[in-house]
Amino acid sequence: MRPRGLDEVVGQGHLLGPGTPIRQLVDRDVPMSMVLWGPPGTGKTTLATVVSHVTSRRFVEISAVSDGVKRVRAEIDLARRELGMAGRQTVLFVDEVHRFNKAQQDALLPAVENRWVSFIGATTENPFFSVISPLLSRSLLLTLEPLGDDDLREVIRRALADERGLGGTAGLDPAAEDHLVRLAGGDARRALTYLEAAALVVDDGGVIDVDVLEKAVDRAAVRYDREGDQHYDVISAFIKSIRGSDVDAALHYLARMIEAGEDPRFIARRLIVHASEDVGMADPTALQTAVAAAQAVEFVGLPEARINLAQAVIHLSLAPKSNAVILAVDGALGDVRKGLVGSVPPHLRDGHGKGSAKLGHGKGYKYAHDHPGGVVRQQYAPDPVKGREYYRPTRHGAESRFTEVLARIRSVLRGS
Known part of the structure; x- marks a missing residue:
């Protein structure tokens, strides 16, 4: 079922439109080298094979798993002879190019630089880490996306x-x-x-x-509709299990979503929200873990990213819980929506603008660093919300220490 022409290739529309490098390679026989980077089964070998079928070039396929420098050099020498004697170009396709070590990749450089071959390398690994810089700089990097x-x-x-x-x-x-x-x-x-x-x-x-x-x-069908009730029910149960500190239930729902083909980026986004909404300052590192898991999903993708997601789920499930952050910001938003805004106190206004000094802007402002502990009594909030306390830390986890810190700061600010 491998496509016989570019028009039969499914997906990767961003790489196959008019004027794209692959189209130029096929339609105009332009000498060109490229690295195809993408997950398995997205069409890297297919694109290279299609190029060989629809051009008059000689096509050579090398596997970095089974072939070494000797084979590479032999094929390059043959390509030079074909080019010199018959004027026939060669497409050299190296599958799993990331498995070549530095010395083996170095052997490709003269052929790529002198255009003795049109090099096409395929890799599932990040080429910025797995392909040497000189080879990467002489090749176009084309990223293939998982098929929808x-x-x-x-x-x-x-x-x-x-x-x-x-x-x-x-x-x-x-x-x-x-x-x-x-x-x-x-x-x-x-x-x-x-x-x-x-x-x-x-x-x-x-x-x-x-x-x-x-x-x-030998894979059971998971009854799961990504746009139906199961989607909302499972993600709801997932978040509530983490909130309730049931790590085993949370991992079950994570596995259920992964197995059913749920978008891992959606899962990661929910973890990021949960890290602040339900853990917050009780464990400030929870947000770092959730964000790191989301980045891992982008960098690595499934199936490997399941491990990163699981680590974040375990961290958030076992972390002490606090909803003080969401209560604080929603409390502040509620007052603003009620119209409790008021004017910025004069001593906090910008005094650098033309005429600002004459209006008294910035006058009387106390520079916090000039005072013991970096805290000094003065009014920061506008009058309508003066004295409001939005953030009320709990006694859970790391947030317990903020309870005492905040009490001391508020007492200094208010002179009590």
């Missing part, structure tokens, strides 16, 4: 109908299609592998349903 649900459905439906696939010998129940899309997780190769395994279970002309698919791939 609609893209996967198109791949699956083509395979069902096309003679190169199942050729109509099996049907697919809509519920089974939904489950197959979730199982694939943006990986077209995995979708086709699971579909083929399920087709072997049914007779010719039979229909693959959820039961057949479950048996074929």
Whole structure:
């Protein structure tokens, strides 16, 4: 089912439009080197193969897993002879290029720099860490995205109908299609592998349903609609389990969402909100952990990022809890919405503008650093909310120490 031309490639529209580097490589035979970076099953090898099919260039594929420098140099020498004697260009495709060490990648540099070959490297690892800088600087970096649900459905439906696939010998129940899309997780190769395994279970002309698919791939179907009740119910139970410090239940709901194909970025965003809403200053590091997990999701992606998400879930579940932060900001917002704003006290206004000094702006302001402890009695809030206490720290975890600190600060500010 590998596409035979660029028009058959599913997904990656941002790389295949008019004027894009791959289009130039194919349509104009422009010598060009590029690194394709993306998760498994998103079309890196497919794009390289399509280039070989639709151009007159000689195509050579090298696997960094099984081939070494000797093979690389031999292919480069052959490419130079082809270019010099017949004028025929060579596309050198190196799969899993990140598995080449520095010396092996160095062997590619002369061929890339002198354009003896059009180099295409494919990697699932971040090329800024796994590909040497000289090679990366001489190549265009193209990022492939995981296939969306609609893209996967198109791949699956083509395979069902096309003679190169199942050729109509099996049907697919809509519920089974939904489950197959979730199982694939943006990986077209995995979708086709699971579909083929399920087709072997049914007779010719039979229909693959959820039961057949479950048996074929040994993965139970998680009843989960990402836009329906299950989505909201599960995420609600997930957050309430963390809030209630039930780490085991929270991990169950995390696993349920991951297995059902929930967007991991959505999970990470909820963790970030929860870190401030329900943990807050009781453990200020909870927010750092949640943000780090969200960054890991972007950098690493699933399935590896499940570990980072789980770490954040465990941290937040076991952390002391406090909702003082959300109560504080919502209390302040409530007063502002009621119209309790007032004028900024004159001594706090900006005194640098033209004429500001004549109006008394900034006059009488006490510079906190000039006073013991960095705190000095003066009014900061406007009159309508003078004396309001929005932040009321709890006695939970690290927040307990802020209770005493805040009491001392407020007593100095108010001269009590």
